[in-house]
Amino acid sequence: MKLQVSNSPHIRDKVTTASLMRDVAIALLPAAVASGFLFGIRAVMMIIVSVACCVLFEYLSRRIMKRENTILDFSAIVTGILLALNLPPTLPYYMIVLGALFAIVVVKQMFGGLGNNFVNPALAARIFLVIAFPTQMTHWTVREGAFSFFDSFLGKDLVSSATPLAMMRNTVADAASGATSSATIAAESSSLPSLLSLFLGQKGGCIGEVCILALLIGAAYLFVRKVIVPWIPLAYLGSFTILVLFFGHTPLLEAVRYRPLSLEAWQNAMYEPLFMLLTGGLMIGAFFMATDYVTSPVTRSGRIIFGIGCGIMTFLIRYYGNMAEGVSFSIILMNILTPHIDRMTLSKPFGERRAKKHASL
Amino acid sequence: MSTVLAFRGGVHPRHNKNTDVLPSIRLTDFSEVDIPLHQQIGPPCTCVVSPGDYVCVGQVIARSEHPMAVPIHSSVSGTVKEIHHVVSEIGEPIEAVRIESDGKFVDDPSVAPPVIESREDFIAAVRASGLVGLGGAAFPTHIKLNPPADKKPQFLLINAAECEPYITSDYRMMCENPDQIIDGILAVMKWIDIPRAIIGYEDNKPLVSRIFEHELEKRIFKTGECHDIRVHKMKTVYPQGAEKMFIYALTGRKVPPGKLPHDVHVTVLNVSTVRQIGLYLRTGMPLVRRRITLDGSALNIHGNFNVPIGARVRDIIESAGGLREDPTKVIMGGPMMGVALDSMDCGLIKANNAILVFGSKETRVPPESACIRCARCVMACPMLLQPAGIDQAARRKDIEMLTHFRVMDCIECGSCTYSCPAKRFINQSITDGKKLIRAEKERYASEQRLRTASQKASSGKEEQDGKSVPKE
Ligand code: SF4
Numbered sequence: 051m052k053l054q055v056s057n058s059p060h061i062r063d064k065v066t067t068a069s070l071m072r073d074v075a076i077a078l079l080p081a082a083v084a085s086g087f088l089f090g091i092r093a094v095m096m097i098i099v100s101v102a103c104c105v106l107f108e109y110l111s112r113r114i115m116k117r118e119n120t121i122l123d124f125s126a127i128v129t130g131i132l133l134a135l136n137l138p139p140t141l142p143y144y145m146i147v148l149g150a151l152f153a154i155v156v157v158k159q160m161f162g163g164l165g166n167n168f169v170n171p172a173l174a175a176r177i178f179l180v181i182a183f184p185t186q187m188t189h190w191t192v193r194e195g196a197f198s199f200f201d202s203f204l205g206k207d208l209v210s211s212a213t214p215l216a217m218m219r220n221t222v223a224d225a226a227s228g229a230t231s232s233a234t235i236a237a238e239s240s241s242l243p244s245l246l247s248l249f250l251g252q253k254g255g256c257i258g259e260v261c262i263l264a265l266l267i268g269a270a271y272l273f274v275r276k277v278i279v280p281w282i283p284l285a286y287l288g289s290f291t292i293l294v295l296f297f298g299h300t301p302l303l304e305a306v307r308y309r310p311l312s313l314e315a316w317q318n319a320m321y322e323p324l325f326m327l328l329t330g331g332l333m334i335g336a337f338f339m340a341t342d343y344v345t346s347p348v349t350r351s352g353r354i355i356f357g358i359g360c361g362i363m364t365f366l367i368r369y370y371g372n373m374a375e376g377v378s379f380s381i382i383l384m385n386i387l388t389p390h391i392d393r394m395t396l397s398k399p400f401g402e403r404r405a406k407k408h409a410s411l
Numbered sequence: 412m413s414t415v416l417a418f419r420g421g422v423h424p425r426h427n428k429n430t431d432v433l434p435s436i437r438l439t440d441f442s443e444v445d446i447p448l449h450q451q452i453g454p455p456c457t458c459v460v461s462p463g464d465y466v467c468v469g470q471v472i473a474r475s476e477h478p479m480a481v482p483i484h485s486s487v488s489g490t491v492k493e494i495h496h497v498v499s500e501i502g503e504p505i506e507a508v509r510i511e512s513d514g515k516f517v518d519d520p521s522v523a524p525p526v527i528e529s530r531e532d533f534i535a536a537v538r539a540s541g542l543v544g545l546g547g548a549a550f551p552t553h554i555k556l557n558p559p560a561d562k563k564p565q566f567l568l569i570n571a572a573e574c575e576p577y578i579t580s581d582y583r584m585m586c587e588n589p590d591q592i593i594d595g596i597l598a599v600m601k602w603i604d605i606p607r608a609i610i611g612y613e614d615n616k617p618l619v620s621r622i623f624e625h626e627l628e629k630r631i632f633k634t635g636e637c638h639d640i641r642v643h644k645m646k647t648v649y650p651q652g653a654e655k656m657f658i659y660a661l662t663g664r665k666v667p668p669g670k671l672p673h674d675v676h677v678t679v680l681n682v683s684t685v686r687q688i689g690l691y692l693r694t695g696m697p698l699v700r701r702r703i704t705l706d707g708s709a710l711n712i713h714g715n716f717n718v719p720i721g722a723r724v725r726d727i728i729e730s731a732g733g734l735r736e737d738p739t740k741v742i743m744g745g746p747m748m749g750v751a752l753d754s755m756d757c758g759l760i761k762a763n764n765a766i767l768v769f770g771s772k773e774t775r776v777p778p779e780s781a782c783i784r785c786a787r788c789v790m791a792c793p794m795l796l797q798p799a800g801i802d803q804a805a806r807r808k809d810i811e812m813l814t815h816f817r818v819m820d821c822i823e824c825g826s827c828t829y830s831c832p833a834k835r836f837i838n839q840s841i842t843d844g845k846k847l848i849r850a851e852k853e854r855y856a857s858e859q860r861l862r863t864a865s866q867k868a869s870s871g872k873e874e875q876d877g878k879s880v881p882k883e
């Protein structure tokens with residue numbers, strides 16, 4: 051009779067890496083389904099291709115590097131779904147394959163696999179594609195006929211369209227330069243989509259980022275299952291909203307200064323921040339990519355700093371950069387800063403007073 | 412009473428308190444006991460009996476003059492067979508006295524209630540009773556009861572949290588001997604001059620407050636005296652019973668790293684320790700038996716048993732009902748902090764509160780995978796450390812990084828390893844890391860000593876006193 055000897059503790063929680071990753075994959079399902087409704091069967095095919103490639107590359111690269119097989123931990127599947135959801139609906143399939151290759155082989159496995167990559171693989175791959183194929187990566191389409199999700203089965207056509215963020219940019223730029231008549235500006239402003247259609251996803255954009263409703267359902271699932279704690283998304287969205295409110299195109303204070311009791315003034319003032327929250331990759335970024343375990347800080351205060359950093363970066367890029375979209379770059383940038391944030395925010399052990407410096411060995 | 416007290420962090424393992432309704436059973440059927448001579452923090456004791464001697468229950472068989480040490484008593488009556496070396500539960504060789512029991516359990520004539528007239532008498536009596544912390548730490552109680560004069564305790568905290576899963580021995584003791592607990596508390600309050608006492612328990616044992624309130628009421632009727640003893644409910648979260656977390660939950664005071672409870676003016680005693688004081692003052696019988704929980708799927712019968720110190724694990728299991736299947740893991744203590752035994756031949760020591768005998772289904776060790784930086788360990792750590800960092804540093808044997816992550820402040824509660832989804836053996840790394848740091852310190856100290864010695868030899872200067880020894 052042989053007794054096992056091991057260090058304590060002798061019991062373990064039932065949560066595993068695979069179960070966490072599986073939950074993330076489940077949380078992305080609503081967004082995946084919504085993309086199918088909004089962009090048709092091709093979106094579903096894109097997700098399938100991306101996941102299949104990620105899993106295959108993961109398997110092959112582990113095989114070639116003679117490391118143990120890790121496809122069962124679901125992380126490649128999550129990367130695959132995330133990558134596909136962050137691509138425009140018309141991207142050729144071979145580009146998706148290239149993206150998957152970059153995400154899994156270059157970003158993830160060359161650095162040692164899950165846990166050792168310093169940037170989020172799906173995001174890095176997206177940026178790689180944006181740089182490599184700028185035209186295809188910014189070709190957006192929407193389906194005609196608002197709110198009719200079943201159009202895709204009725205064979206209605208996809209038409210090219212700018213993303214709402216780009217529309218907003220043009221409007222503001224025109225207004226600022228004063229080149230066009232105010233009538234044109236008014237026409238352009240009125241062509242900005244309503245908040246409800248933004249929320250439901252009737253707009254140009256990457257296939258997974260458009261339907262905010264689906265993303266929020268997924269995020270709620272992650273919170274309920276305690277897969278992620280809300281600090282990063284809250285800090286991210288919160289800091290971003292505050293910046294937009296005070297330093298956006300129509301600052302809140304100015305908008306309501308003369309008519310503080312008018313409902314309309316408030317409504318107008320709130321349109322911009324809500325518009326900013328509901329467009330682009332902000333929601334999918336804040337809930338699903340900024341919260342990626344591997345590339346975000348582990349300390350409590352570090353996570354808040356990380357979120358605020360993402361918020362500030364996104365604001366700066368959207369308002370002052372020369373791109374309409376800034377979520378991926380902000381998150382990648384903060385990913386790179388993560389080790390430093392972790393080092394800076396190492397908490398003091400329980401009971402130690404703040405002022406006292408620890409005399410090192 | 413109604414507030415639920417807790418600390419930050421912690422984990423929620425399944426309670427598995429399967430044995431809490433089972434009255435404890437006294438086991439006497441032991442032909443031999445192996446009483447280890449090192450059962451506490453501090454130096455081992457020297458044996459004062461020789462083979463062939465007849466000893467009685469409660470007779471001193473080993474003692475030491477070291478101020479930390481407490482005597483060890485025989486737990487059976489019978490003949491000393493040999494003094495031999497055994498392997499302790501943590502795998503170190505220690506001396507043990509083997510006594511063949513005659514099964515009569517004859518009390519030693521010296522066993523009589525102590526006469527106490529002063530604080531010194533009381534502390535001496537506690538020491539003579541062989542008492543160490545029975546919650547698992549085995550810190551000698553008489554040292555705890557004797558804080559420096561400028562650190563006078565304001566609170567006596569009685570730790571009845573029993574936060575480890577499975578274990579119910581303290582709870583059974585509270586159900587069965589509440590009067591002795593109150594006796595003990597009152598004696599400590601009286602002689603050590605502590606004005607108030609608080610009993611803290613976790614809210615998964617709702618009966619505790621009723622038990623003590625009833626007991627205290629009875630006393631008020633009997634003696635007319637009212638004592639400031641309160642019973643507080645705490646949140647059930649592991650490690651609520653860890654000393655620093657316990658003090659924080661009950662009083663809001665934080666014990667700084669490297670300090671002791673009396674630095675924040677409290678004294679903490681485990682509920683079974685204080686009960687033992689009560690029992691000793693009443694009967695004079697030193698610590699020779701204790702209550703332990705037996706649980707685990709490989710056992711026929713689960714329950715709480717009152718067993719003599721030194722009884723071998725194998726014999727205890729045998730006389731408590733035997734095995735149902737071949738055990739794969741035998742744990743002395745709870746599943747979170749207990750020690751896995753490599754053989755069932757070692758004797759029970761004073762600080763043990765449970766023996767868990769796990770079958771194959773409870774001991775499946777999940778394979779370890781790479782850390783995914785999920786921060787679950789960081790959120791779980793009650794000491795607010797960064798276990799993931801410690802884990803990495805220890806595997807790299809990076810002393811500087813280990814110091815940076817404050818591995819020495821870890822209380823080894825196991826919450827981090829429990830919660831890790833990658834199933835990292837973080838506690839193994841912590842143990843290794845602590846060893847590395849200790850070795851490094853030793854090396855540094857001896858180097859310094861050498862340097863001072865050579866300096867002295869070369870310059871013939873006056874003795875340089877030990878200022879070169881590094882501060883922690
Ligand atoms: S690092 Fe130490 S104190 Fe913190 S959870 Fe792990 S074992 Fe407990």
Ligand code: SF4
Binds near residue numbers: 348782785799833834
């Ligand atoms: S819980 Fe495990 S996987 Fe998560 S950060 Fe800690 S060591 Fe890494």
